[in-house]
Amino acid sequence: MQTYGNPSVTYGWWAGNSMVTNRSGRFIASHAAHTGLIAFAAGANTLWEFARYDPSVNMGHQAMIHLPHLASIGIGFDEAGAWTGAGVVTIGILHLILSMVYGAGGLMHAVVFDGDIQQSNVIQAKKFKLEWDNPDNQTFILGHHLLFFGVACIWFVEWARIHGIYDPAIGAVRQVNYNLDLTAIWGHQFDFLSIDSLEDVMGGHAFLAFFEMGGGVFHICTKQIGEYTKFKGAGLLSAEAILSWSLAGIGWMAIVVAFWAAQNTTVYPIEWYGEPLIQKFVIAPGWVDSVDLTGIAPFGHSSRCYLVNFHYIVGFWAIQGHLWHALRSMGFNFKEISNRFAVAS
Known part of the structure; x- marks a missing residue:
């Protein structure tokens, strides 16, 4: 800190x-x-x-x-x-x-x-010690995190393939095989909000599992090559810096979920989440229901409305936390701001 x-x-x-x-x-x-x-x-x-x-x-x-x-x-x-x-x-x-x-x-x-x-006294446990400015230590721990993320993606893909997930196109649960088409996966980086194929969704998760587990093995097995210089991050890695990057990841994912869940009805079916939302600026950017649920839904809002706005607000503040801790990790002293105001007054 x-x-x-x-x-x-x-x-x-x-x-x-x-x-x-x-x-x-x-x-x-x-x-x-x-x-x-x-x-x-x-x-x-x-x-x-x-x-x-x-x-x-x-x-x-x-x-x-x-x-x-x-x-x-x-x-x-x-x-x-x-x-x-x-x-x-x-x-x-x-x-x-x-x-x-x-x-x-x-x-x-x-x-x-x-x-x-x-x-x-456990040798294996000591490998997970915290040395914030040691790239070999940090990359080793990062690798294990990526492995767990990869396993979670595999579980999801295999669940859809063996058990099945709900398909709003047919209104029933069906088994979904992943479509590992790299061209389609790359194309969906730009139009994922309108994706309407569960096979493509599972293909993206299958690719992500391979990518994460490959990255996990890479980070566990490799170490810093050559001298650890400022260009490579020496002096930058710290508890505060890593906290800021974690908040950035959480914030970005939450905001992506907000935009996706607001409009996509394949992954977020109308039957379970309610109708797609309309984006409006009321005090701050947000989404409102496209149908009047007054007297029907609690407080007059759909599940989708709660889900989307909550993720957007939390994502926004996580990004602010990222900026705060990132600046502190680089040595910015926020106390100087209050000191300047005190001098000016």
């Missing part, structure tokens, strides 16, 4: 990252605990939405987020292809159980295990 030349600086309770900056064990603990919170929220909200679901009303008009996602990947349908909610409760309870497992893992890493992995 940026200390502005004061090595003994202390941070307030709200600067949670400062407590794990140079303590890899605590860093893992916070990751595990955070995963537990996400799993708990997913499981609890899934059960809550299922308890209040009214099958006589369009799911997208009931302000639901978790059930539509499950329906989109083909969970909740019987053998005849009709929505029954089968398996939804199981998914919800499984997430609640996993939240306890992750929470226990977070507590163990925070209370029982070493606060810094470098002090561990």
Whole structure:
């Protein structure tokens, strides 16, 4: 974290990252605990939405987020292809159980295990120590992250191929084989908002899985070639810089999701999310429903409206966080701004 030349600086309770900056064990603990919170929220909200679901009303008009996602990947349908909610409760309870497992893992890493992995007696564990300005250490950890992302993409592709996902074109769940056409995949980089082929969607994920896992192996197996110079990033890599890049990635993905979910009805079917949205500028850029849901949907908005605007707002602030931490990592002192105003007054 940026200390502005004061090595003994202390941070307030709200600067949670400062407590794990140079303590890899605590860093893992916070990751595990955070995963537990996400799993708990997913499981609890899934059960809550299922308890209040009214099958006589369009799911997208009931302000639901978790059930539509499950329906989109083909969970909740019987053998005849009709929505029954089968398996939804199981998914919800499984997430609640996993939240306890992750929470226990977070507590163990925070209370029982070493606060810094470098002090561990396990040789393999020491490889995941935190040396922010060490490219070999950072690329090794990055490689493992990419492998997990690749595995997640493979799981999604194989789920669609073996189990099947919901196809709004036929109004039923069907098995989808990936279309690994590199020309089509490249072309969809520019028109993905209007993509209408589930085969192309799966092809993109299959290509992404190959790309991520190949990159993961590359980053795990390779090290810095030649001298680590400023041109290669020496002096730039830091906890603050890596945090800023993480926020940039989160923000960019959230904004892309907002634009995609607002209009695309193949990946986000009308049956589950409601009708496509209209972009408007009301105080700030955002989207509104294209149909009047007053008196029908809770607060008069569709699931798509909640999903899109939430992602856009969170993405916007994540980008602001990226800029803030990126400037701090480069040595910009924000305190100088208030000092200048104080002098001027």
